[in-house]
Amino acid sequence: MALYSEKVMDHFRNPRNVGVIEDANGVGLAGNAKCGDIMKMYLKIEDEVVQDVKFETFGCGSAIASSSMATELIKGQPLSEVRKLTNQAVAEALDGLPAYKMHCSVLAEEAIQAALQDYESRMTKEDN
């Protein structure tokens, strides 16, 4: 029995959407160095749809895999869908995570929701 599912290892070894979006209009951060995982999500949102998403992660195998899977789940999706993203959905899409690694998927959800909030606060500023 391996520690992680094939899906987790695939996303860990070949993470999708790694990097930075220079002109992102929503950036979110979750976690901290003290707990050992930090995720940063960059969103490029146009017409209420996630046109592009990239991530940077300092963390363990499941943190990297969770970030990668989360970006795949929201890429091209309308914000109404993105808002519904849960850590459960990320973990399920990875064919499960060990119980003590669930917090890594929570961070992916938090980073994305933080990026959405950042986007929304930028929009309200523009409106004013």
Next chain:
Amino acid sequence: MIYADNAATTALSPKALSVLVHHAKNTWGNPSSLYAHGQEAKEVLEQARTQIARCIGAKEREIIFTSGGSEADNQAILSAAAWGKQKGKRHIVSSAFEHHAVLHTLQKLEKEGFEVTYLDVHADGLVRPEEVKAAIREDTCLVSIMYANNEIGTIQPIGEIGAICREKKVLFHTDAVQAIGHIPVNVVTDQVDMLSASAHKFHGPKGVGFLYVRQGVPVRSLIEGGAQERGRRAGTENVPGIGAMAAALQEAASHMDENARHLKAMQARLIEGLSRIPHGALNGDRDRRLPGNVSFCFEGIEGEALLLLLDDKGICASSGSACTSGSLDPSHVLLAIGRVHDVAHGSLRLSLGEDVTEEEIDYIIACVGEVVAYLRSFSPLWRDLEAGKKAFIL
């Protein structure tokens, strides 16, 4: 595959394996039975006891066979505590970076009213004998300091601590699980009262070890039952395991000098190579460490990801990161030497085997460099460090 996790466990030596199989097949009688077949098994035990005692300078009757290092640690500490309780002495001196087999036993005693002083191990991972001396009180019943640390490999000044304890008439236990079979250990010159060892750390089988208890030191059985081990450890003995443990220890002891010479050369090469990776640092004193231990922290990355990618390259290693321990905190050993959380998460322990080659060392250096650089390339922490938004620690 390059197995560089010998501090976790070692491969069974061919000699130990053949002894193990031989006794499992042929010497299966109960050592407590009085017919010849039982007495043959008894003979295996007593021969093993003699061999092991000789390797550490002990007498036969001072060796108690156990199920491994954890049991030996538990028995030593709980025995000293029971004795201390009778005498009204409920204070114990230990260190902050002991193995959990020691720490958790001490924590249990704290709940029962004992007081424990955990000595600082300083940035170099070394206990200071004068601090041991200063910590000993009228009501101290035990000093327990490990011989060599399992994560950072630092070798403690056991002989000096032993002399202090003897002078102060305080019992001294050392967890020598990482030291036995790798560096010279002598219970007489080191003046220890109790010492724990585990066979699987010196190419013997798992689930077997021993506790040395100096003659006259009060020791209690943890397991109630028969009168095996002269009433100090009940349960029918693991004859094949004990025979194989003795064979493994004899072999390790007879090759110790040449093994250590080779390992030290390989260790030096590995430390030099890994030191070229920017913003990394060796954990623990450079010289006073086990010959096969190399422990580093690399800033801006997390240890588990590093281990998984090294595994993909055929290298088995370990880390003290939180994500490998199943808890949210990184290793208590790294925190004890003053590594902050951010840095402690990026730790790597390579514990070399005696047969490691120069080519393998160079391969490890190349792979670690590559993987650290790759993980840093998308680490937001590393980005902040490089951009000067956060100060480098290493």
